[in-house]
Amino acid sequence: MSLTAANQASPSASRIERAAYRFEESRLLQGLFAGLNLLPLPYRWMPLRVKGQRMYAHTFDRYFALWMWKLRSLEGFESRLLSRTVKAGMRAVDIGANIGLHTLKLAKLVGPAGRVWAFEADRANCETLRRNLAANGCAHAEAVHAAAGAA
Numbered sequence: 462m463s464l465t466a467a468n469q470a471s472p473s474a475s476r477i478e479r480a481a482y483r484f485e486e487s488r489l490l491q492g493l494f495a496g497l498n499l500l501p502l503p504y505r506w507m508p509l510r511v512k513g514q515r516m517y518a519h520t521f522d523r524y525f526a527l528w529m530w531k532l533r534s535l536e537g538f539e540s541r542l543l544s545r546t547v548k549a550g551m552r553a554v555d556i557g558a559n560i561g562l563h564t565l566k567l568a569k570l571v572g573p574a575g576r577v578w579a580f581e582a583d584r585a586n587c588e589t590l591r592r593n594l595a596a597n598g599c600a601h602a603e604a605v606h607a608a609a610g611a612a
Contacts, residue, residue: 475537497521508596512540514565515596519589523560530562540566547571555579556609559586561593568594568602576601582608 500521508515509524511531518524543563547553547570555564558579567577579594579602581587587606594602 494522494525511562512566514562514569514593516560516562516565516593517589517596518560519585523586523589527562539563543567543570550574552576553578557581558590558604561590561604564590564602564604565593565597565599568597568599571601573601576603578603578605580605580607580609582606 506517508517509527509531510516511527516527518527540563543566547567549570549572551571552575553567553571555561555567555577558564558581561579564577564579568575571577577599579590581590581604584606587604590604594604
């Protein structure tokens with residue numbers, strides 16, 4: 462979500478959330494992260510507990526995002542929205558699931574009586590998403606390697 466979209470979706474976004482979105486949109490930092498993503502760092506084997514969920518990342522930028530989520534600097538609005546609207550037993554779809562932060566939240570909210578389908582077009586993200594679902598015992602959530610869009 463861009464800074465503009467974050468401001469429109471949640472005018473009450475915290476200063477930290479706005480700074481995080483500005484940080485995310487910086488071209489200099491995008492280049493830095495692209496370079497760091499090429500380094501074989503051990504975060505691929507080191508899970509991080511984020512919002513009660515055990516999560517893995519396969520690139521530096523995703524691992525950094527996990528830390529931002531862990532420190533509650535990102536995704537506060539989305540998490541609150543899901544908590545208010547998703548109930549036990551529901552069926553949910555996560556389009557563009559990335560590595561599964563929202564998918565895991567949805568799976569927790571719908572519970573074993575519900576079902577979650579998570580669509581992710583990027584193969585590496587989808588593999589990490591599947592790993593995160595398995596690490597958290599989310600048998601009622603399914604990762605689908607496919608893009609969603611108009612036919």
